[in-house]
Amino acid sequence: MPTPRTSTTIAATEIRASLGALFLDYLKVSLLGFGGGIVWAHRITVEQRRWVSEAEFADIISFCQFMPGPNIIGIAVCVGAKLRGLQGAIAAFCGFTILPIAIGFWLGVVYLEHTQIPLLQNILGGVSAAASGLLIATGLRLLMRHRTHPVALLFAALAFAGMVWAKLPLLVVLLGLAPFSIAGAAITGAARR
Amino acid sequence: MSDPAAIGVLSGHLALLSSISFGGIPSVLPDIRNFVVTAHGWLTDREFANCFAVAQAIPGPNMILMMSYIGWKVAGFPGAIASAFATFGPPCTMYYSGYRLWDRFREARWQRITRAGIAPLTIGLIIAGGTVMARTADANRQSAAVTGAAAGLLLATRVNPLWMIAAAGMLGGLGFL
Numbered sequence: 001m002p003t004p005r006t007s008t009t010i011a012a013t014e015i016r017a018s019l020g021a022l023f024l025d026y027l028k029v030s031l032l033g034f035g036g037g038i039v040w041a042h043r044i045t046v047e048q049r050r051w052v053s054e055a056e057f058a059d060i061i062s063f064c065q066f067m068p069g070p071n072i073i074g075i076a077v078c079v080g081a082k083l084r085g086l087q088g089a090i091a092a093f094c095g096f097t098i099l100p101i102a103i104g105f106w107l108g109v110v111y112l113e114h115t116q117i118p119l120l121q122n123i124l125g126g127v128s129a130a131a132s133g134l135l136i137a138t139g140l141r142l143l144m145r146h147r148t149h150p151v152a153l154l155f156a157a158l159a160f161a162g163m164v165w166a167k168l169p170l171l172v173v174l175l176g177l178a179p180f181s182i183a184g185a186a187i188t189g190a191a192r193r
Numbered sequence: 194m195s196d197p198a199a200i201g202v203l204s205g206h207l208a209l210l211s212s213i214s215f216g217g218i219p220s221v222l223p224d225i226r227n228f229v230v231t232a233h234g235w236l237t238d239r240e241f242a243n244c245f246a247v248a249q250a251i252p253g254p255n256m257i258l259m260m261s262y263i264g265w266k267v268a269g270f271p272g273a274i275a276s277a278f279a280t281f282g283p284p285c286t287m288y289y290s291g292y293r294l295w296d297r298f299r300e301a302r303w304q305r306i307t308r309a310g311i312a313p314l315t316i317g318l319i320i321a322g323g324t325v326m327a328r329t330a331d332a333n334r335q336s337a338a339v340t341g342a343a344a345g346l347l348l349a350t351r352v353n354p355l356w357m358i359a360a361a362g363m364l365g366g367l368g369f370l
Contacts, residue, residue, distance in 0.1 A: 081289050086289065089289050119366055123362040126366070129327065133342065155314055156313040160317040170318070174213055181313060
């Protein structure tokens, strides 16, 4: 477990954030950030409040992208933790999720209760088709960064094939490929970039 | 409507998946589809695609919402609550406790190598998530074309994705798909 002492020393060097402000600001991020909350999280945390520096924010993002889970929620948790420890993490997390989950859940249930209506089903079919395409494109865009690294491309392809064609469980794909992929990165020096 | 055994099985599996969801929750979509549609038969493919579509069309944490819809389909309101917690609980605990360690070893060589090794896998998993959802959602050639068009527009232009979602919903609503 990390020592709570570290957080107070870090927080002392930052502009002191109140728990209420963390809660309200992340509530704002959640309401503004229609889908792409990361832009608003940056704008409010770095530019307006100056709670964390540009570099620290970039570092939090790369950490969250590496860690499993909903990345954007990780940003709220990490910013809160950095500024006010556990209480800060909880305040930012609650501000960021409570309202959208409560509203979004009931709104969604109303939709899903009426999918026997052909019009609604047709709309959802279109949305689902487009959203799948957006997801594929997001992955492809990330892949572009590795286009000069055949080992990285190979492992991306293997992970894809393991899920889509072999239909293996995620745990099997990750445990089966990660050791080799990490070894590949070590040998080819991909980590030096 | 709520079945305690189903709630336990579903949220247990979701908690495992969210703990290993490198690249974000979309990377677990193929696995969760196999689990709830193929293995347990709790949802049909269409219902699964609907949960995905509704979550994408509503602002907020999309994937937590999607999992709560699935939980709600499987076991009512208690199922929804349990699924939401299973989706964000383990990762949040890991974000909180992991950040300090990460900070301390940021320059360590093993950390950079691990990152460089995991990154391609997460990318493959994200594309797999999109592909499986496209197969689940695309009933015909027209909807497959919408999937392709959305992917192409996102890669080649700066059009806000929300417009693409709205346009695709409209095409569907007008009966073109």
